[in-house]
Amino acid sequence: MEKQDKTALVTGITGQDGGYLAELLLDKNYKVYGMHRRGSTDGHSGRINHLKGKLELVCGELTDIGSLSKIIKQIKPDEVYNLAAQSHVGISFSQKHYTNEVNWLGVERLIDCIKEEAPNAKLYQASTSELFGEVLESPQSEKTPFNPVSPYATAKLKAHNAIKRERENGMFCCSGILFNHESPRRGLEFVTRKFTDGIARIKLGIPQRETGKNYLEMGNLEARRDWGHSRDYVEAMWKMLQQDSPSDYVIATGETHSVREFIEAAADVAGIKINWQGQGVEEKGYDQSGNKIIAINPKFFRPNEVNFLIGDATKAKRELGWEPKVRFKELVEEMVQADLEKLKGK
Numbered sequence: 001m002e003k004q005d006k007t008a009l010v011t012g013i014t015g016q017d018g019g020y021l022a023e024l025l026l027d028k029n030y031k032v033y034g035m036h037r038r039g040s041t042d043g044h045s046g047r048i049n050h051l052k053g054k055l056e057l058v059c060g061e062l063t064d065i066g067s068l069s070k071i072i073k074q075i076k077p078d079e080v081y082n083l084a085a086q087s088h089v090g091i092s093f094s095q096k097h098y099t100n101e102v103n104w105l106g107v108e109r110l111i112d113c114i115k116e117e118a119p120n121a122k123l124y125q126a127s128t129s130e131l132f133g134e135v136l137e138s139p140q141s142e143k144t145p146f147n148p149v150s151p152y153a154t155a156k157l158k159a160h161n162a163i164k165r166e167r168e169n170g171m172f173c174c175s176g177i178l179f180n181h182e183s184p185r186r187g188l189e190f191v192t193r194k195f196t197d198g199i200a201r202i203k204l205g206i207p208q209r210e211t212g213k214n215y216l217e218m219g220n221l222e223a224r225r226d227w228g229h230s231r232d233y234v235e236a237m238w239k240m241l242q243q244d245s246p247s248d249y250v251i252a253t254g255e256t257h258s259v260r261e262f263i264e265a266a267a268d269v270a271g272i273k274i275n276w277q278g279q280g281v282e283e284k285g286y287d288q289s290g291n292k293i294i295a296i297n298p299k300f301f302r303p304n305e306v307n308f309l310i311g312d313a314t315k316a317k318r319e320l321g322w323e324p325k326v327r328f329k330e331l332v333e334e335m336v337q338a339d340l341e342k343l344k345g346k
Ligand code: NAP
Pocket: 011, 012, 013, 014, 015, 016, 017, 018, 036, 037, 039, 045, 060, 061, 062, 063, 082, 083, 084, 085, 086, 087, 088, 102, 126, 127, 128, 129, 177, 178, 179, 180, 181, 182, 187
C-alpha cells in the first residue's frame, strides 16, 4: 500500500463536519483516525458508513483525559482537528455544566494530552460565530469583540481563549470562527435540516418525525444567519493548519438570511408556496390548498437569542485563498432534494 503522508486525528468524526473532513483528508492521502464515543445503539452514525475500511476508528471521550491521552500516545498525530462538542445552542441552556465540561474543559484536556504525548502536533479548534452573540458590529470579523449570550458560546469562548493562550506559548493551534454551515448530513435538530426534512415529509404525506403531526412546529422565524456548506468549511479548517504560522480565521459567506427566508426558499424547492397568517405565537403557515403546514411552538424559543449574524471572511480569502463555493440558494436546493430522495419509499 502507498505510504500515507501525514496522520490526522479527527474528534467528532460521527458529526456533520467529521465525515466531510475525513473525506478531504483521505483524498489528500492522510492516515485518518476518527474519535467516536461508545453508544448503546448498533454501529456509528450513518454519516461515515461510506468511509468504512478507509479510516480508523478509535473510542474516546472529551470528558475522559485517560482515553484522550492513550489515543494521542498511540497515534502520535501530525494534526488534530477538534470537532467534538455538545453543539446544540438551545440544549446548552438546560445542560450548561455538561456543555462546559465538553466544550471548554474537553479542549483543555486535549491541549494537555497533545503537549505531553505529541508536542509537535498542530491543533484545529472548532470555534464559532456564536461567540459574537448580541453582535457589537456588522459584519463580524476577527477584530469584532465577542459578546456571547448562551452557555454554549461562553464555553466555546473559554476554549477559544485557551487556544490563544497556548499559541502565545508556542503551540501551533488555530481557532476557526465558523459561521453556520449545513448540508444534507446536518443533524435533524438544527433549524435548516429540521425544516428540509419536515417539508419533504409534508410534500410526501409522511407525518412529522417527532410529533407525528402533519404540520411543523418552529421557533423564532426572525433570527438571521450566515449559512454556508459544510464541505466548503472543512476545507478552510485544513488550510489553517497548512499555514507557516497559526492564527484565527472567520469563515463565512458574507450573506445573511432569516429563518423565515430559509423556510420559504426550502418550501419553494418542494413546490409549496407559504401563505402566512396571524401574528407572533399565533402565526401559521398554510400551503396553496389552505392546509396548515407550520405553527409556532414557544418551546423552541431560547432564553437568549442571537438575532443577527453575517461574517466577513476577508482574512481567510487573503491568507488562505479560501472562498465559499456553495451559496444559499444552492444549499437549500441540495438539502431539500436530498431529504425528498431519502424519504421516498418510506
Ligand atoms: P455535530 O454534528 O453536532 O457533531 C458533534 C460531534 O461531537 C459528534 O460526533 C458527537 O458524537 C461528538 N461529541 C459530542 N460530545 C462528545 C464528547 N463528550 N466526547 C467526544 N465526542 C463528542 O456538530 P458539527 O455541525 O459537525 O460541528 C462540528 C464542530 O463545529 C462542533 O464543535 C460545533 O460546536 C462547531 N461548530 C459548528 C458549526 C455549524 O454550523 N455546524 C458552526 C460553528 C462551530 P456523537 O455522534 O456520539 O453525538
